[in-house]
Amino acid sequence: GAVVSQHPSWVICKSGTSVKIECRSLDFQATTMFWYRQFPKQSLMLMATSNEGSKATYEQGVEKDKFLINHASLTLSTLTVTSAHPEDSSFYICSAPSAGGRGETQYFGPGTRLLVL
Amino acid sequence: GQSLEQPSEVTAVEGAIVQINCTYQTSGFYGLSWYQQHDGGAPTFLSYNALDGLEETGRFSSFLSRSDSYGYLLLQELQMKDSASYFCAATGGFKTIFGAGTRLFVKA
Numbered sequence: 001g002a003v004v005s006q007h008p009s010w011v012i013c014k015s016g017t018s019v020k021i022e023c024r025s026l027d028f029q030a031t032t033m034f035w036y037r038q039f040p041k042q043s044l045m046l047m048a049t050s051n052e053g054s055k056a057t058y059e060q061g062v063e064k065d066k067f068l069i070n071h072a073s074l075t076l077s078t079l080t081v082t083s084a085h086p087e088d089s090s091f092y093i094c095s096a097p098s099a100g101g102r103g104e105t106q107y108f109g110p111g112t113r114l115l116v117l
Numbered sequence: 118g119q120s121l122e123q124p125s126e127v128t129a130v131e132g133a134i135v136q137i138n139c140t141y142q143t144s145g146f147y148g149l150s151w152y153q154q155h156d157g158g159a160p161t162f163l164s165y166n167a168l169d170g171l172e173e174t175g176r177f178s179s180f181l182s183r184s185d186s187y188g189y190l191l192l193q194e195l196q197m198k199d200s201a202s203y204f205c206a207a208t209g210g211f212k213t214i215f216g217a218g219t220r221l222f223v224k225a
Contacts, residue, residue, distance in 0.1 A: 034212065043204065044160065044215045093159055105150065106213060108159040 002028045004096050006109035013084055014117055021079045021112045023050075023094030029074035030096035034106065035067075038091040050077040050094075084116045119143040121216035123205055128222045129195055137190045137219045139205035149181050149188045150206045150213065160204060163190070195223050 003026040011019050023033055031052045036044040048069050049057040056069035068080040081088055092112045098105035121141045129135040141149065148167035152160035166172055166181035166188060178191040192199055202218040 032211070036215075043217045046212060046214060049212055105162055105165055108152075108161070111159045 002026075002096070002098065002107040004094065004107045004109040006094055006112050008112060009110060010113050010115075012115045012117065015085050016083055019081045019084055019114060021081075021092055021094075021114075023077045023079070023096075023109050025075045025096045025107075028096070030077075031074060032097060033071065033077040034095045034097075035069065035077075035079050036093045036095065038093060038111075040091075044093065047079075050079075052077075081114065084114070086116045089114055089116045119207065119209070119214045121205055121207055121214065123203075123216045123219045125217065126220045126222070128224065130224050131195055131197060133195050134191065134193045135195060135221065137192075137203050137205075137221070139188050139190070139216055141186050141188070141205070141207045141216075143207045143209045143214065145209040146183070146186075147208045149179070150208065151177075151179050151190045152204045152206060152215075153201050154204065154218070155201045163203075192221075197223050197225065199223050 005024045007022045013019055033050040035047045037047050038044045046059050047062045050069045050071040052071040052074055058064045066082055071077045095106040095108045123139045150165045151163040153163050154160045163177055164172055164174055164179040166179050169183055171178055171180045176193045181188040200223045202220050204218045205216045206213045
């Protein structure tokens with residue numbers, strides 16, 4: 001199956017700093033990638049849809065100025081958590097849909113655990 | 118809006134069969150997926166139904182009834198390693214929304 005990588009896998013940072021998370025599709029091109037956030041023992045909440053060559057589409061309630069998304073190429077999307085605060089501590093997961101792009105099958109990255117002190 | 122409902126927890130014994138139900142409400146529904154997630158890991162794809170009926174993949178099967186906005190995941194010959202969270206996810210409008218997840222505990 002297709003492979004999606006994320007970097008870093010773990011981040012610990014001080015409150016007020018910015019953190020960048022990279023999501024790469026390793027063996028396929030992804031014009032669309034999805035960013036999710038998951039708090040402990042909860043579901044995956046879709047934050048935004050990252051579109052190559054255009055602006056990301058954010059879900060209701062997600063601050064676009066706080067969670068900056070850039071889809072720089074067909075294999076790379078980045079999520080930057082700006083001025084992170086302890087409440088932003090979470091598990092951030094990206095995914096890319098299978099060929100066909102409707103999203104029915106998604107390949108997930110391994111996730112990035114963010115801890116803001 | 119979009120929402121999915123599934124039981125929060127299910128417990129079963131090794132070797133048994135368990136069914137995890139999911140009802141959904143979503144606009145522009147295209148299909149229902151199932152994902153498995155072990156503690157600390159990322160979700161992994163299990164199955165997908167776009168049409169009514171049963172899809173079988175080894176020990177796992179998934180069913181969809183579009184008229185009832187209902188689906189289920191069936192796990193047979195349960196093994197200890199199947200203890201995990203299982204999420205149903207509805208795809209519509211080019212995005213996928215996840216249910217709250219069902220935590221499956223498999224006992225010896």
